[in-house]
Amino acid sequence: MEIMKIVAIAIGGVIMAAVVKNFKPEFSIYVVLATVIIIFLMALDKLTTVFQFLGTVYGEMTYGKNFFPIIIKVLVVAYLADFTAQLCKDAGESAIAGKVELAGKIVIFYLSMPILLAILELINSVL
Known part of the structure; x- marks a missing residue:
């Protein structure tokens, strides 16, 4: 294992x-x-295997293809920000770690804006 x-x-x-x-x-x-x-x-x-699987899933999707790459980018940013913040904490630099986490959250929000906009448009069309 x-x-x-x-x-x-x-x-x-x-x-x-x-x-x-x-x-x-x-x-x-x-x-x-x-x-x-x-x-x-x-x-x-193992991550390369995961990405191959996600590529297969993406190829078979019929709806939501526009959002799939955004979700993947958000996941990558979350993992990288967490990994980097943990490294900074291990080095005794918790202030830098906190800023890395904040930057990761801001980037995630920025990347997810198209999804938020699509949800708002959907709500607007229903109302």
Whole structure:
């Protein structure tokens, strides 16, 4: 199972970061970053499968094709903003993490405006 490998890498990374922190605290962030990058690359492999599946679903859709790419972009922004904010928090920069989260929310709202407009137009046409 892939999750067992990820868990093992994460636990190993935490142990190595703790050991390194005792001798050279400034280098422990590099151990954490390397661990996070390895885990992200392992998850990225699964993400390509997800995107292939979504491409298949998109090809079979008859209604809502205009909104599907927007939803995918929103999901990507949400994951990237969360990932980056967590990295910033791990590095002890919670102020930067908060701004990344805020920027992600603003970008998500901006990307979702066409969907909001379509919903408002639908409500207007019904009334």
